[in-house]
Amino acid sequence: MIIEAERSCLLLVDFQGRLAPAIAEAEQSVAAARRLALAARLLGVPVIASEQNPQGLGPTIDALRDLPELVVAKTSFDASRELELQEALDEERDTVLVAGWEAHVCVLQTAFGLKRNGFAPIVVADAVGSRQPANRAAALERLARHGIEIVTSEMVIFEWLQDCEHPRFREVLALIK
Template sequence: MPALDREHSTLLVVDIQGRLMPAIEDGSMVIANARRLVDAAALLKVPVLFTEQNPAGLGSTVQELTLSGPVAHKMTFDAVRSPGFLDRLPAERAIVVAGCEAHVCVLQTVLGLLAHGRQVFVVRDALGSRRTESKETAVRRMERHGAEIVTTEMVTFEWLTTCEHPRFREVVALIK
């Protein structure tokens, strides 16, 4: 897989919801890195799609993540199984995935995207689970099935492409 191209990327933020996050190991780091990705996407005009799993039970997306894109509500763990979900993600776009829980909704959604021939980049430092071994096992499994494993910094610098980009300083300020 080549480097990410902002013109052909969509950021997918999976289930970073109010009632779930207190149980997530290093949840504040997950939220902070997801925030960086959302902000970089906004600066670089990369579309963002959020999902919310059973929002009546788990609440809405955390306040720290200003919703800068549409929200797909779902009851299935694999968002791809929700009616119309895949239609929101153009086939020619690489899907950059962050969210929770790595071993449940993120894993199943990534496997669903891969099964539909989508190019998927999973942002390891913007993933959360209640337990480290669940997250790490999910990351290995997603990688084994064809997802590229990346970090927040990798994504933002690949989206920038050059230090001459007019938004370079603003995007780099998100990382520092």
């Protein structure tokens, strides 16, 4: 299945400041998520973020804070349970690219929830993290076993572009280099 920009939405799950110091390789996952979100904005792909208990864990980190069009506060580990997110998701954009923190908790449960609700979640491996690398690895393995595609941010970006003749190709390519 090719990932098409016009059928996609990007969901940034719980990239929050108080989690950052505890996430293994946090900077790399943030860089990949930022690159993906910037490309999404250039290509007309909606960007939504969730924040787990923002009163306790704080807001989305500075590097990503201004990129989503909508930020959904949540208490459920599965962001798809939140009415505000359900209302924001568009059936025309049934492919939901999922990036975020605590791959084995909120990313995993959100991806499963999206699938249960008829969407096609795709988890972006280089844009997810957990406190322990083993938890991240186990989450990606489990997601794949349950039919959820695992990709990288560059795979997504080039599939969104489809062609080097795309009018925004050079701008998007600059995000990768």
